[in-house]
Amino acid sequence: MPAAAPFSWIKPEPWGIHVVPANAWVDPSRAVDRALVTHGHADHARGGHGTTVATPETLAIMDLRYNTREGATPVEYGETIRLPGGVDATYIPAGHVLGSAQILLEHAGERVIVTGDYKRRPDPTCPPFQVTPCDIFITEATFGLPVFTHPPIAEEMAKLLERLAAHPDRCVLVGAYALGKAQRVIAELRAAGHHAPIYLHGAMEKMCRLYEEHGVDLGELRMVMDYKKEDIRGHVVVCPPSALNDRWSRRLPDPITAMASGWMRVRQRARQRNVELPLVISDHADWNELTRTIEEVGAQENWITHGREDALLRWCQLTQRRARALAMVGYEDEDD
Amino acid sequence: MKSSTIRNLLKDRIDPVLWTLSRDFVGDTAETASLLWPSPQTDPSPPSVSETVEMLSGMNRKSVFAELPGLLDRLDPSGRYALLKLATGGMRIGVSSRLAKTAFAQAFEVGVDEVEEYWHGLAPPYPELFDWAAHGKPPPDIANLPTFRPFMLAHPLEETVVDLADYAAEWKWDGIRVQLVRAGDETRIYSRSGDDISATFPELLDVLPFPAVLDGELLVRGTHQGGEEGGAASFNALQQRLGRKTVSRKMLTEAPAFVRLYDALLLEGEDLRELPWTQRRARLEQLIARLPDTHFDLSRVVEARDFDHLAQIREGSRDDAIEGLMLKRRDSPYIAGRRVGYWYKWKRDPLLVDCVLMYAQRGSGKRSSFFSDYTFGCWDGDPDAGAELLPVGKAYSGFTDEELKKLDRHVRSNTVNRFGPVRETDKSLVFEVAFDSVHESKRHKSGLAMRFPRIHRIRWDKPVHEADRIEALRALVRD
Numbered sequence: 001m002p003a004a005a006p007f008s009w010i011k012p013e014p015w016g017i018h019v020v021p022a023n024a025w026v027d028p029s030r031a032v033d034r035a036l037v038t039h040g041h042a043d044h045a046r047g048g049h050g051t052t053v054a055t056p057e058t059l060a061i062m063d064l065r066y067n068t069r070e071g072a073t074p075v076e077y078g079e080t081i082r083l084p085g086g087v088d089a090t091y092i093p094a095g096h097v098l099g100s101a102q103i104l105l106e107h108a109g110e111r112v113i114v115t116g117d118y119k120r121r122p123d124p125t126c127p128p129f130q131v132t133p134c135d136i137f138i139t140e141a142t143f144g145l146p147v148f149t150h151p152p153i154a155e156e157m158a159k160l161l162e163r164l165a166a167h168p169d170r171c172v173l174v175g176a177y178a179l180g181k182a183q184r185v186i187a188e189l190r191a192a193g194h195h196a197p198i199y200l201h202g203a204m205e206k207m208c209r210l211y212e213e214h215g216v217d218l219g220e221l222r223m224v225m226d227y228k229k230e231d232i233r234g235h236v237v238v239c240p241p242s243a244l245n246d247r248w249s250r251r252l253p254d255p256i257t258a259m260a261s262g263w264m265r266v267r268q269r270a271r272q273r274n275v276e277l278p279l280v281i282s283d284h285a286d287w288n289e290l291t292r293t294i295e296e297v298g299a300q301e302n303w304i305t306h307g308r309e310d311a312l313l314r315w316c317q318l319t320q321r322r323a324r325a326l327a328m329v330g331y332e333d334e335d336d
Numbered sequence: 337m338k339s340s341t342i343r344n345l346l347k348d349r350i351d352p353v354l355w356t357l358s359r360d361f362v363g364d365t366a367e368t369a370s371l372l373w374p375s376p377q378t379d380p381s382p383p384s385v386s387e388t389v390e391m392l393s394g395m396n397r398k399s400v401f402a403e404l405p406g407l408l409d410r411l412d413p414s415g416r417y418a419l420l421k422l423a424t425g426g427m428r429i430g431v432s433s434r435l436a437k438t439a440f441a442q443a444f445e446v447g448v449d450e451v452e453e454y455w456h457g458l459a460p461p462y463p464e465l466f467d468w469a470a471h472g473k474p475p476p477d478i479a480n481l482p483t484f485r486p487f488m489l490a491h492p493l494e495e496t497v498v499d500l501a502d503y504a505a506e507w508k509w510d511g512i513r514v515q516l517v518r519a520g521d522e523t524r525i526y527s528r529s530g531d532d533i534s535a536t537f538p539e540l541l542d543v544l545p546f547p548a549v550l551d552g553e554l555l556v557r558g559t560h561q562g563g564e565e566g567g568a569a570s571f572n573a574l575q576q577r578l579g580r581k582t583v584s585r586k587m588l589t590e591a592p593a594f595v596r597l598y599d600a601l602l603l604e605g606e607d608l609r610e611l612p613w614t615q616r617r618a619r620l621e622q623l624i625a626r627l628p629d630t631h632f633d634l635s636r637v638v639e640a641r642d643f644d645h646l647a648q649i650r651e652g653s654r655d656d657a658i659e660g661l662m663l664k665r666r667d668s669p670y671i672a673g674r675r676v677g678y679w680y681k682w683k684r685d686p687l688l689v690d691c692v693l694m695y696a697q698r699g700s701g702k703r704s705s706f707f708s709d710y711t712f713g714c715w716d717g718d719p720d721a722g723a724e725l726l727p728v729g730k731a732y733s734g735f736t737d738e739e740l741k742k743l744d745r746h747v748r749s750n751t752v753n754r755f756g757p758v759r760e761t762d763k764s765l766v767f768e769v770a771f772d773s774v775h776e777s778k779r780h781k782s783g784l785a786m787r788f789p790r791i792h793r794i795r796w797d798k799p800v801h802e803a804d805r806i807e808a809l810r811a812l813v814r815d
Binding site: 145148265266267310314 | 357361363364417703705
């Protein structure tokens with residue numbers, strides 16, 4: 001039997017990355033028999049799979065969202081699991097949100113990493129990204145344009161607290177992705193010395209409790225619905241981005257609307273959201289982190305997916321790196 | 337400074353492909369540059385506004401390349417954005433000019449209509465206006481200046497029915513509404529927004545023999561004549577002449593412009609605007625005899641027995657230079673702006689055709705980074721027998737913000753090809769496109785061009801093979 005062509009065992013398809021010998025899929029966007037899931041965001045983790053292999057934290061998040069206890073196969077960070085067909089999968093911290101992992105796939109002496117989403121900044125809610133050598137590096141590119149450089153988060157927190165102090169009769173309403181961004185913002189506010197109660201939109205409660213159960217300290221949290229308008233003056237309120245301009249916010253005392261997102265770097269994006277206080281905070285790697293990571297990993301080949309692939313592809317070309325863009329669909333991150 | 341200067345400034349600092357991709361996503365040159373400019377290692381020491389203005393005014397086209405970087409290095413991204421916007425003269429905040437005038441009027445307790453009138457005769461920073469409003473000096477004298485007087489505008493008629501005893505009907509011509517002003521020894525032509533477009537139509541600058549302010553429709557004569565009303569070519573012909581700084585002799589002979597008069601505001605020193613429309617109309621009808629018929633005619637009053645009869649006349653109008661009807665209250669004075677109950681516009685119903693989305697491009701401004709500009713096509717034969725789609729038009733409007741988000745997602749999830757900023761989609765979505773008219777055109781492969789196409793409805797439900805064929809669209813060509 002002739003030897004198989006190099007890397008023929010890994011096939012990108014529009015709905016996920018197919019690990020052929022194991023008949024497994026990484027972050028499939030449709031239901032499959034065996035899914036390897038990098039993290040709990042809805043565009044990567046979907047319900048309905050036969051078996052779901054993920055970190056215990058990611059499985060807990062998926063359980064909360066889709067009740068997917070059946071077929072859950074936990075893998076700790078650093079642990080390797082043997083899949084059918086002689087494929088080994090190792091879960092490595094990606095630094096994106098609680099439980100997020102890069103998945104290292106090894107077969108016939110070849111190493112492929114699927115990053116899922118990742119960032120390189122410190123985050124009090126999850127362990128940092130680990131640079132791991134491999135042959136093919138499949139990287140995300142959500143902020144893959146040189147205009148995206150995220151400022152240090154401490155600067156953005158200072159902006160928020162300054163605005164809060166200047167308007168003791170109002171409140172600052174922060175729109176933040178309910179999984180990850182919200183908890184990171186709260187934890188960073190605590191780190192910046194803000195110990196007052198933080199008020200939450202109802203949709204945030206369960207995920208914040210889940211983070212606390214996993215040892216992330218978020219300080220005193222209160223539900224908006226349990227309090228009166230008067231109580232909330234001078235405080236920070238956190239809600240999902242969709243609630244920012246919703247009727248729900250009318251119960252708040254003259255809110256200053258803020259949005260914590262990497263897209264806030266672009267003025268028009270903040271305007272489109274009607275945001276008064278844009279906070280450039282992202283759980284994705286910015287342009288410099290993406291390019292630095294590609295350099296540090298030093299793979300023979302880079303596959304670029306979900307996001308602005310063209311620019312990263314161009315950068316690889318300019319720096320004489322082999323690269324290709326994958327045509328994956330449905331991996332959206334409008335709210336990050 | 338032009339925005340090409342910004343591009344040149346960045347040329348040595350970033351790969352041109354990365355620049356283009358970034359510019360395309362951000363949707364604004366100054367902002368893109370402000371984000372791409374490397375941040376200074378040390379804490380920025382931002383210059384003051386007056387220091388910046390002085391330095392900018394001291395720069396010339398060459399020295400800017402040496403001096404501007406130094407200023408940029410002293411600023412953070414927002415500061416760099418402000419600096420580049422100041423330098424290009426593009427520093428804008430979104431306040432309508434009417435709101436600014438209203439605020440001025442309220443601040444000094446003067447009439448907003450007067451402010452509106454003087455405003456156009458003066459130049460920033462408007463010292464005469466402040467002298468008058470704030471310091472009680474006599475109002476600025478604009479009588480002998482060829483300045484713009486704000487137009488009277490119309491509301492859409494919609495479901496309203498009017499009595500023709502109170503209202504007169506006129507055709508609404510499909511050209512550009514203009515104001516012809518002669519004062520001193522000068523004639524100027526203003527567009528609806530008050531822009532001076534005199535240079536584009538030199539043949540009209542010498543033909544008004546007395547001081548006046550006239551309101552009319554600018555049209556051109558052309559080979560495609562406009563049916564029974566005669567004389568005017570379609571808007572398509574007029575379009576060839578718009579936006580030109582110099583006009584060739586050929587243009588002047590092939591598509592000469594003339595003005596079809598609607599109204600007279602001022603006449604030889606007399607202000608007619610307070611008079612009822614019937615009286616102004618009578619003056620206009622006398623006046624026309626004193627004007628050369630090569631360059632002027634009168635927009636005639638459409639006679640009808642009653643409103644229903646008028647509706648029939650509107651339905652039957654086949655003239656391509658007609659956009660619909662105007663209804664003007666017979667006793668209406670000429671009032672700036674859009675006052676309810678005086679003037680109505682009653683456009684012809686738009687034409688509709690089902691097209692397939694083919695290409696999409698990102699918008700700019702508020703829509704930057706969304707795929708909001710759509711090119712769509714019709715079938716060149718039977719789609720079930722292997723016909724192909726040919727592009728027939730492009731539209732940017734007609735959908736809500738919510739729909740835009742869905743469309744953007746559709747484009748991103750159904751891209752099959754990329755050509756720079758343009759995405760080719762898998763041609764799986766039908767748009768019902770509304771448009772005012774369609775013309776032969778060599779610019780498009782389909783040989784057709786629509787006038788004012790917009791997305792009427794998004795037909796998520798409709799199979800693409802049920803979209804219309806080119807033949808159906810061609811049958812609607814009238815010129």
